[in-house]
Amino acid sequence: MKSQANTGKNITRRIAKDAVLLAIALIIFIVEAQIPFIPSVPGIKLGLSNVVSLYAMYKLGKSDTLMILLLRILITGIYTGQAVSILFSLSGGMCCFLVMLALVRFIPVRQAWVTSIFAAIAHNIGQITVAVFILGSVSVLLYLPVLIVSAVVTGAATGLVAQGVMIRIEKIRLS
Amino acid sequence: MSSRTFKTGTWIIIFAVIVAVSLGAAVFIRLIMKDRRTAVITVDSKVVRRIDLDAPYGDYTFTIKTSEGYNTVQVSDGKIRMLDADCRDRICVDHGWLEDNTLPIVCLPHKVVISFEEGS
Numbered sequence: 001m002k003s004q005a006n007t008g009k010n011i012t013r014r015i016a017k018d019a020v021l022l023a024i025a026l027i028i029f030i031v032e033a034q035i036p037f038i039p040s041v042p043g044i045k046l047g048l049s050n051v052v053s054l055y056a057m058y059k060l061g062k063s064d065t066l067m068i069l070l071l072r073i074l075i076t077g078i079y080t081g082q083a084v085s086i087l088f089s090l091s092g093g094m095c096c097f098l099v100m101l102a103l104v105r106f107i108p109v110r111q112a113w114v115t116s117i118f119a120a121i122a123h124n125i126g127q128i129t130v131a132v133f134i135l136g137s138v139s140v141l142l143y144l145p146v147l148i149v150s151a152v153v154t155g156a157a158t159g160l161v162a163q164g165v166m167i168r169i170e171k172i173r174l175s
Numbered sequence: 176m177s178s179r180t181f182k183t184g185t186w187i188i189i190f191a192v193i194v195a196v197s198l199g200a201a202v203f204i205r206l207i208m209k210d211r212r213t214a215v216i217t218v219d220s221k222v223v224r225r226i227d228l229d230a231p232y233g234d235y236t237f238t239i240k241t242s243e244g245y246n247t248v249q250v251s252d253g254k255i256r257m258l259d260a261d262c263r264d265r266i267c268v269d270h271g272w273l274e275d276n277t278l279p280i281v282c283l284p285h286k287v288v289i290s291f292e293e294g295s
Contacts, residue, residue, distance in 0.1 A: 106180050107180055111180070111183065111186065114180075114186050117190060121193075142204045142208070144197075145196075145197040145198070145199075145200035145201040145204065146197070146201045148193065148194075148197040149194050149197045149198055149201065152190050152193060152194050152197075156190070
């Protein structure tokens with residue numbers, strides 16, 4: 001990501017990379033939607049798409065990450081067919097993005113799982129904030145501790161996956 | 176790579192503390208919510224009255240008047256029921272006592288619903 005000249009080749013390469021990551025994120029989303037994950041507790045899910053966001057954040061930079069994130073939310077929103085779900089993912093995604101943006105400078109790739117956990121917590125806080133407004137009741141906030149616990153667990157899981165991917169890709173120098 | 180913030184072990188402790196505090200809060204909230212059961216009475220989807228069924232002031236009855244007629248509600252010993260109503264089918268009265276979050280009492284002709292508040 002060092003000051004690359006924005007030649008046509010680089011832009012093409014960047015677009016291709018972003019598109020591949022977006023496609024991966026969408027596939028992860030669709031596959032994940034088929035896995036029931038503690039169905040009795042609403043709002044808890046593994047959030048494997050976070051792997052893609054983390055990878056993009058560490059390897060491609062903030063604007064690429066934001067683009068992938070927003071497009072993913074838009075397309076998955078269309079896929080699920082609910083406007084409300086876009087609202088939820090958007091607030092969750094933006095909180096997640098901002099926290100990643102802040103932490104990515106301090107936390108190295110080898111500790112990406114830490115970033116991931118904080119991002120997951122931020123994601124859930126963002127979602128619950130929207131839930132408070134949509135449902136018009138503050139009592140949803142009582143659900144926050146459960147969501148934080150789940151965020152620590154799922155964030156660590158997805159973070160470790162992302163970390164493993166990044167370290168291995170560094171070794172084989174594909175990118 | 177040199178700007179490593181904390182050691183991995185430190186992070187694990189930090190997250191363990193976060194999880195422990197959250198779990199504690201979750202259990203605490205659950206206990207509190209279990210203790211306070213709140214019944215909500217709505218007329219035509221508008222909340223007209225909230226009743227704390229675990230309040231210590233015993234038995235009482237009150238009457239809700241709607242444009243369709245009246246419904247008399249009785250609260251007793253942490254339970255609630257429709258004591259009387261001048262609706263035509265009186266299904267709400269036949270429903271009996273409501274004490275947990277099962278089927279709400281519904282008086283369809285008067286659009287009166289007694290249900291439990293979510294989370295209780």
